[in-house]
Amino acid sequence: MLSTATNAHSAFAAMATMKPQLATLDELFASVPRETLDVGEGLFWQGDAAQHIFEVTEGVLRIFKIIGDGRRVITGFLYAGDMVGLSLKDVYLYSAEAVTPVKVRRLTKRAFIEAVEHSPELRPQLFALMCDEMAAAQDQMVLLSRKSAEERVCSFLMLIARRMQGGRPMARTVQLPMSRQDMADYLGLTIETVSRTITKLIARGVISPNGRHAFDLAKPGKLLALCGDGDSYDDIGDNAVKTRQAVWPH
Amino acid sequence: MLSTATNAHSAFAAMATMKPQLATLDELFASVPRETLDVGEGLFWQGDAAQHIFEVTEGVLRIFKIIGDGRRVITGFLYAGDMVGLSLKDVYLYSAEAVTPVKVRRLTKRAFIEAVEHSPELRPQLFALMCDEMAAAQDQMVLLSRKSAEERVCSFLMLIARRMQGGRPMARTVQLPMSRQDMADYLGLTIETVSRTITKLIARGVISPNGRHAFDLAKPGKLLALCGDGDSYDDIGDNAVKTRQAVWPH
DNA sequence: CGGTATTTTGAAAGCGCTCAACGGTCGTGG
DNA sequence: CCACGACCGTTGAGCGCTTTCAAAATACCG
Known part of the structure; x- marks a missing residue:
């Protein structure tokens, strides 16, 4: 789970001294090497320890949940620029698989959260992202419901x-x-x-x-x-x- | 839920913001007078200018969207302690009505966002709140879908x-x-x-x-x-x- | 070119919807 | 206290959209 304060000071110091302000969430991932996924390959599974946040760089990912008897619900498709893994639960509540060949970059949840926490530039962007996601989820509820x-x-x-x-x-x-x-x-x-x-x-x-x-x-x-x-x-x-x-x- | 470390940190934060620390989102609304809604009364409507964030203090609220020909989808019921209106769009994307007699407190979106922005205590709480909402939305998609x-x-x-x-x-x-x-x-x-x-x-x-x-x-x-x-x-x-x-x- | 997975098409069944009527409850007023 | 009416909830019958089951057609891949 997310414990923000543990390293707050050192992280702040590091940000202040070593790095210029990050303008976009995307830049947060800029220095991380890309990983590739083949078609059908999983990025993580429902129930795995949730340690990373991912950014999709290329390709399409499907996010889905499975309930007991095998019924599958895809809750979203993610494209380049989208982020996945954002949650404070300690396990992922859904799975992610590659629909096409995919490239992603990963950050530990802690690193991501600390970076955002100490950047007044990034915070509104994350907020906006989550709001958009929520709006999309509600549109999907309308679709599925009626x-x-x-x-x-x-x-x-x-x-x-x-x-x-x-x-x-x-x-x-x-x-x-x-x-x-x-x-x-x-x-x-x-x-x-x-x-x-x-x-x-x-x-x-x-x-x-x-x-x-x-x-x-x-x-x-x-x-x-x-x-x-x-x-x-x-x-x-x-x-x-x-x-x-x-x-x-x- | 989310265990944030409040302590080492808050001295620094207090200095930075020059404000008394708010420990919980709830306290943000503490000083605001309550408003009451009768059964069936609306708090705001889909399409209204979105200027306020509300906290439900008492009663139950329904959140819903309506599409063209009158089909209605209730996307959630809100109870005491829940918040509504959280979004960055300039109009509400859904309506809110009282299911029972309701008491709410309101803050302008700007006041709310600034308060959160200036409080390292509140930010993780808001983040947690939005994550929980997202998880609930996905569970609802499963329900509606399958x-x-x-x-x-x-x-x-x-x-x-x-x-x-x-x-x-x-x-x-x-x-x-x-x-x-x-x-x-x-x-x-x-x-x-x-x-x-x-x-x-x-x-x-x-x-x-x-x-x-x-x-x-x-x-x-x-x-x-x-x-x-x-x-x-x-x-x-x-x-x-x-x-x-x-x-x-x- | 053969084998497999995916997609399309067909026929029949089923679950939830629509339309309709009935019943129950609550508030109002006599 | 009871009569009345409006609203909400329940029950019934039949239908229709989507599902299920099955098989054929098409694309994909070695």
Whole structure:
């Protein structure tokens, strides 16, 4: 568990004397050698002693929990720039495996926490990171709780599309490196339902396959409308423009 | 929970901040007058400018999101001691309403963040809080993604039972102040399914009604086993003892 | 090119949902 | 104290979406 004070003074001294202020969380990991993971290889397992924080440098990682009888729930996919292992429990509460070949850098939890604790630059960044994660988790609860299979798949496509483009214009093509089983376990569906739903979206011309693990977004406006997020869109001609007509109660 | 060393450190911290040390997040709110909410009254709404952080002092609050066509997802119930509004977005991403009469205290987000930022005591507490929230969110994803109706209801009963007793011996009686509709929207079910599932649990003697919004846990061991969390339990005679036989992959 | 894993497709079943009616409880007011 | 009504919870019947079980098709890899 995290005991912040043990070495607080020495860590502070070290930071003050040896290092310039770190501007970004990323720089924290800059000096650490990269490790590589093959496809399917695990980074750590649910129940392992939680000693490190990792930063994904390259590739895609899946984070998942398994309950007794083998049911698997993928709680997230991590891309370059994402961090994993952030928790104060002394064991990991989930497992992490490589979806694609992955490169990561690791820091001991203590080193990470002390560095953040003594950097006024880093603290807000960590805070922001955790807030974003929490917001994403809540969106996922909405998806799992109330969305239909089609809405889930469309939401997933949009999520990945947005993530890949860092938010900008929106990718024409979405890469889905994970298997259908991974998608199913992330979306709370079965592999068959995911497959059928995708087939239907293709038949309707909303997306079109581009290899088995990539899709072209033929009608991005339509796709957006099918996410079930309740905003309304001008869908004429599929050059859809978001009209941001939020619908709250009261 | 998190054992921080308070001592060697605090002298230095006090000098640095020129403020009396706050030992707990709770004390941050100590000087603020309480506000009260009637049953059903809203604290803030999804989309409102997010200017305050709240601490629940008394009662139960529900946190929920609504998507376009009226579907509601309750992402959590908050009890005395819990905090709400923690986010860096400039609008709230969810709404908060009183399930029971509620008392809260508020701090502006800025005041809160600055206080935490200047207190080495408070920072780890906030970090711990957010980590716990994240862990709870992931458990909820598991529930929503892969658990049956019965498992969901049992998990909910256990969750509330544990929360009420602060983790100790386990309450004989569980108070459920929220409506069946609230439970349904939290568990990703309909009100009818929740009702039917509870009826079945009563029929099987797992729980027994104690007023409409409370239940006695007649067979806590059985209840635990029905949560679908995959541990195994000795259920003979219902003086069940947890045998902690975790099941990870590999 | 053969063998394996993954994905797709088909048919049937099941769990939870929808629609509908009934019952119970509580507060109000006569 | 009881009658009434509104709200909430329960129960029932039937349906539909997703799952399950099974098999074929396709991609992947040595």
